[in-house]
């Protein structure tokens with residue numbers, strides 16, 4: 001695993017466009033080198049702004065979108081189409097605007113899915129889908145995992161003080177009692193995050209500055225889940241100036 005690299009941009013808009021350009025290049029490079037690419041999407045304001053910036057970029061034609069595998073780092077356990085689902089935001093920002101292969105868009109199912117209200121079963125189903133795609137091991141070597149981060153230093157649905165951040169075996173877990181609504185979610189775990197080749201933590205705003213500091217200084221996981229976010233080849237903290245103000 002690698003150290004963390006910090007890249008600071010003037011403001012949230014510049015950040016979203018710079019990360020979008022970087023993402024397009026990363027996917028195009030992975031496709032050129034390996035024939036395919038896999039990306040893990042995130043929710044939140046910045047995560048969705050990045051996807052919208054990708055959709056708006058003329059450079060998006062550098063990517064063969066039908067050959068990209070899309071995964072999610074977490075999902076709110078709500079039915080398909082619910083505006084609060086991370087999937088819904090990603091579809092309207094990007095996936096509805098580029099020619100993706102629906103079979104390569106791997107959503108975490110909600111209560112309207114095949115497992116009904118059984119969120120543990122829905123999490124296990126996603127773990128199975130990851131295992132099937134991995135070939136070897138439990139999780140594919142994602143080319144990029146995008147991670148938004150909360151002011152409490154959570155990533156995916158791994159919140160400070162909840163047990164999921166300490167999960168060492170499972171790659172996907174059900175989360176109950178999330179401090180940020182809705183309370184029930186599905187999340188990739190730390191081992192799944194760390195299987196990514198590159199992990200990009202994307203954060204904007206003064207409200208994230210302390211969490212960024214905790215992440216960069218490697219604070220304990222229970223206090224700052226973001227500190228666990230390390231890619232196998234590269235870990236980037238992509239920030240705007242206010243989010244970097246405590247470094």
Ligand SMILES: O=C(O)[C@H](O)[C@@H](O)[C@H](O)[C@H](O)COP(=O)(O)O
Pocket residue numbers: 042043044045046047074075076086148149150151154155156157180181
């Ligand atoms: O599931 C969620 O509640 C969100 O996806 C959340 O994890 C988000 O990614 C971060 O809180 C950053 O969000 P902002 O960029 O909006 O601050």
